[in-house]
Amino acid sequence: MSPTPDAASPQAKLWDLGVRLFHWPLVVLIPFSWWSAKADHLDWHRLSGYVILGLVIFRLFWGLVGSPTARFAQFLKGPGAVMAYLRGAAAAGPGHNPLGGWSVAALLTVLAAQLGLGLFAVDEDSIEAGPLSHFVSFDTGRAIAHLHHKLFWVLAGLIALHLAAIVVYRLRGKNLVTPMITGAAPAEPGVQVPALAPVLRLIPVAAVAAGLAWFVAHGLKI
Amino acid sequence: MTRFKAFGPLVCAGAVLLAGAAVAGLSGAEAAKARMEHMKGLGAATKAVFEQVKTGAPDMAVVKLNAAKIDAAAKALPTWFPAGSGQSAEPKSHALPVIWTDKTGFDTKAKALAAAAPKLLAAANGTDPAAVGPAFKEVGASCKGCHETFKAKDKD
Numbered sequence: 001m002s003p004t005p006d007a008a009s010p011q012a013k014l015w016d017l018g019v020r021l022f023h024w025p026l027v028v029l030i031p032f033s034w035w036s037a038k039a040d041h042l043d044w045h046r047l048s049g050y051v052i053l054g055l056v057i058f059r060l061f062w063g064l065v066g067s068p069t070a071r072f073a074q075f076l077k078g079p080g081a082v083m084a085y086l087r088g089a090a091a092a093g094p095g096h097n098p099l100g101g102w103s104v105a106a107l108l109t110v111l112a113a114q115l116g117l118g119l120f121a122v123d124e125d126s127i128e129a130g131p132l133s134h135f136v137s138f139d140t141g142r143a144i145a146h147l148h149h150k151l152f153w154v155l156a157g158l159i160a161l162h163l164a165a166i167v168v169y170r171l172r173g174k175n176l177v178t179p180m181i182t183g184a185a186p187a188e189p190g191v192q193v194p195a196l197a198p199v200l201r202l203i204p205v206a207a208v209a210a211g212l213a214w215f216v217a218h219g220l221k222i
Numbered sequence: 223m224t225r226f227k228a229f230g231p232l233v234c235a236g237a238v239l240l241a242g243a244a245v246a247g248l249s250g251a252e253a254a255k256a257r258m259e260h261m262k263g264l265g266a267a268t269k270a271v272f273e274q275v276k277t278g279a280p281d282m283a284v285v286k287l288n289a290a291k292i293d294a295a296a297k298a299l300p301t302w303f304p305a306g307s308g309q310s311a312e313p314k315s316h317a318l319p320v321i322w323t324d325k326t327g328f329d330t331k332a333k334a335l336a337a338a339a340p341k342l343l344a345a346a347n348g349t350d351p352a353a354v355g356p357a358f359k360e361v362g363a364s365c366k367g368c369h370e371t372f373k374a375k376d377k378d
Contacts, residue, residue, distance in 0.1 A: 122265075122269065124265070124369065124373070124376075125265070125268065125362060125365040125366055125369060126265045126266070126268045126269035126272060127268065127272055127362045127365070127366070129269070129272075133269075134273045134276075137266065138262065138265045138266035138269045139262060139266070141269070142262075142265070146376070149376065
């Protein structure tokens with residue numbers, strides 16, 4: 001057991017503000033979305049969903065224009081790299097290893113799908129419904145609502161795996177939580193971390209994401 | 223003979239049940255399925271009206287058409303729940319046993335819809351589109367008011 005002395009070793013700036021500000025609200029919003037639906041507070045549930053929608057839209061854009069470690073092109077590797085990593089090869093490059101990268105993609109995809117379903121879902125009395133539900137029939141909206149309920153458990157399963165992985169890494173001496181809060185992680189020998197994107201770049205990307213989420217929340221009407 | 227004291231009442235009870243089913247014209251499971259279709263129709267009609275209310279400038283033709291459907295359904299609703307058409311006859315039904323064990327309570331809820339639906343129809347046929355919203359709210363509240371107690375929640 002050789003825990004990395006985080007405080008002693010030189011730190012590298014690994015995770016930018018964008019990925020961190022995206023990640024942590026979800027820790028509250030996803031359980032809140034689940035609870036608010038269970039407790040029949042569907043107005044709060046929709047509001048929570050709209051915030052998550054804005055965050056996910058932001059993350060999708062940020063994955064194109066954010067810091068290198070935030071970009072999908074940087075951490076999504078082909079099957080060869082994934083297999084090599086699984087066979088014990090060291091992860092090349094900073095940030096996510098090939099498996100971690102694809103787990104991020106899986107979480108984002110299922111979360112986006114859940115949001116997509118929620119937008120069109122119709123509750124049993126047809127009074128509580130997603131902002132785009134007027135584009136579908138009552139029957140379709142009900143079917144979508146049932147799918148939305150079921151898909152939550154897929155998301156929950158992926159989140160459970162995510163948490164389990166973090167625990168396993170911790171038991172092996174690698175703290176993944178602190179870097180996700182501070183953005184800084186112990187520098188790995190021989191691994192060069194590219195400079196993060198300027199913080200100001202967050203502003204236009206966040207503004208566009210918020211605007212799009214608002215537009216969708218209003219049923220695609222200004 | 224006198225040994226089979228229960229026989230008489232049992233035969234009578236059986237006859238009453240059969241008569242009830244015969245009047246309804248459907249088996250318990252068939253009545254349940256028909257009811258589920260009726261409820262879907264009601265849901266589609268309320269969806270249509272609510273979407274118009276949400277626009278702020280309701281299309282009165284759409285509102286009239288669907289308010290009439292809601293009113294007709296409200297009048298027929300008490301006949302959709304013959305004895306023996308619950309979840310034991312049709313597992314997919316969301317009709318809880320309490321509908322038949324608390325007839326008074328259920329009837330009160332059914333009456334709430336029967337009272338709200340004509341008001342919506344009147345507003346739909348009226349000259350003030352702004353009256354549709356409040357009238358619909360009462361209909362919606364009656365849907366929820368009954369479902370809260372008498373409809374099974376989805377298992378997911």
